Amino acid sequence: MGATLTAEQIRDVNTRYHDVAAAEYDAKWAISFGELGQAQVRAKLRKALGSAPGRYAHSLEIGAGTGYFSLNMLAGGVIARATCTDISPGMLDTLRANARSLGLAAETVVADAERLPFDDCSFDLVFGHAVLHHIPHLERAFGELYRVLAPGGTLLFAGEPSRVGDSLARIPKRAATLAAPLWRALIRAQPAPPPPHHEHAHGDLEGVVDVHAFAPGELCALARDIGFEDVRVSGEELVANWFGWANRTLEASAERTQIPWLWREYAYRGYRALQTLDGALLEGRLPAAIFYNLMISARRRARS
Numbered sequence: 001m002g003a004t005l006t007a008e009q010i011r012d013v014n015t016r017y018h019d020v021a022a023a024e025y026d027a028k029w030a031i032s033f034g035e036l037g038q039a040q041v042r043a044k045l046r047k048a049l050g051s052a053p054g055r056y057a058h059s060l061e062i063g064a065g066t067g068y069f070s071l072n073m074l075a076g077g078v079i080a081r082a083t084c085t086d087i088s089p090g091m092l093d094t095l096r097a098n099a100r101s102l103g104l105a106a107e108t109v110v111a112d113a114e115r116l117p118f119d120d121c122s123f124d125l126v127f128g129h130a131v132l133h134h135i136p137h138l139e140r141a142f143g144e145l146y147r148v149l150a151p152g153g154t155l156l157f158a159g160e161p162s163r164v165g166d167s168l169a170r171i172p173k174r175a176a177t178l179a180a181p182l183w184r185a186l187i188r189a190q191p192a193p194p195p196p197h198h199e200h201a202h203g204d205l206e207g208v209v210d211v212h213a214f215a216p217g218e219l220c221a222l223a224r225d226i227g228f229e230d231v232r233v234s235g236e237e238l239v240a241n242w243f244g245w246a247n248r249t250l251e252a253s254a255e256r257t258q259i260p261w262l263w264r265e266y267a268y269r270g271y272r273a274l275q276t277l278d279g280a281l282l283e284g285r286l287p288a289a290i291f292y293n294l295m296i297s298a299r300r301r302a303r304s
């Protein structure tokens with residue numbers, strides 16, 4: 001769907017879609033800015049880098065959204081100073097409100113990842129979470145990321161959809177759609193009412209804002225072709241993801257207030273347990289391509 005739009009239209013839809021999503025974004029994705037959020041982000045950094053993260057003096061986040069990564073990294077002492085960019089002013093409004101309530105200082109700049117308003121070599125860490133798949137011209141964005149990163153600096157992206165992982169996730173989604181009437185009867189819930197017109201339209205934009213899913217080799221090539229070194233691509237979440245999609249599909253089919261607390265506990269705890277299982281047994285053993293999320297880290301060559 002995104003392929004039929006121009007790059008300018010994709011950027012415009014992304015801005016409007018995320019401006020509207022901003023107020024409810026943290027609740028929708030259960031984003032934590034407490035100990036849980038810090039632990040989740042630290043674990044993702046460790047997986048992407050292949051070792052525990054160091055401490056960075058000044059980071060730049062692309063598509064920072066409401067601050068999930070930057071604010072948790074500031075709070076956890078991974079970064080000393082954070083510059084957070086996003087194409088959506090609404091997301092950055094929420095980020096600033098989150099930073100205020102956490103007592104953290106983060107600079108925010110509205111910017112398109114393909115045109116970064118920063119001097120060359122300004123940051124020692126440039127990163128993003130769940131953003132590359134929204135960017136129309138990735139080679140241009142990678143050129144900008146390379147330019148603003150200091151020699152020897154680190155590049156890191158996590159939470160990017162994998163093409164194979166995304167196709168595999170359709171199986172539990174379909175199975176849950178078929179099982180939904182029986183599931184609702186068991187928990188004695190009514191079907192969810194149809195969404196109001198504006199929410200329906202917002203949901204329709206989801207297929208437009210997501211413009212890429214990746215194979216690991218494509219992510220590697222993007223980084224290597226622009227000059228990055230020590231490129232490392234890995235995958236995370238397999239079984240946990242299938243479980244999560246099945247449950248979210250079931251839950252979306254029912255009247256929200258009629259879903260029992262016990263079910264929500266089971267879904268949340270089951271997801272966390274399977275995430276641990278994925279991490280302990282599957283990630284690192286199976287090919288990155290089959291996982292739902294891809295992550296990449298790389299380094300800009302230090303000056304010799």
Ligand SMILES: C[S@@+](CC[C@H](N)C(=O)[O-])C[C@H]1O[C@@H](n2cnc3c(N)ncnc32)[C@H](O)[C@@H]1O
Pocket residue numbers: 011014015018062063064065066067068069085086087088091111112113114128129130131134135136
């Ligand atoms: C899925 S959200 C992820 C937000 C945040 N990183 C997180 O993990 O919660 C993607 C974010 O990328 C931003 N975005 C989309 N296209 C962009 C672009 N071309 N340049 C910069 N940011 C963009 C959106 O506005 C949105 O805030």
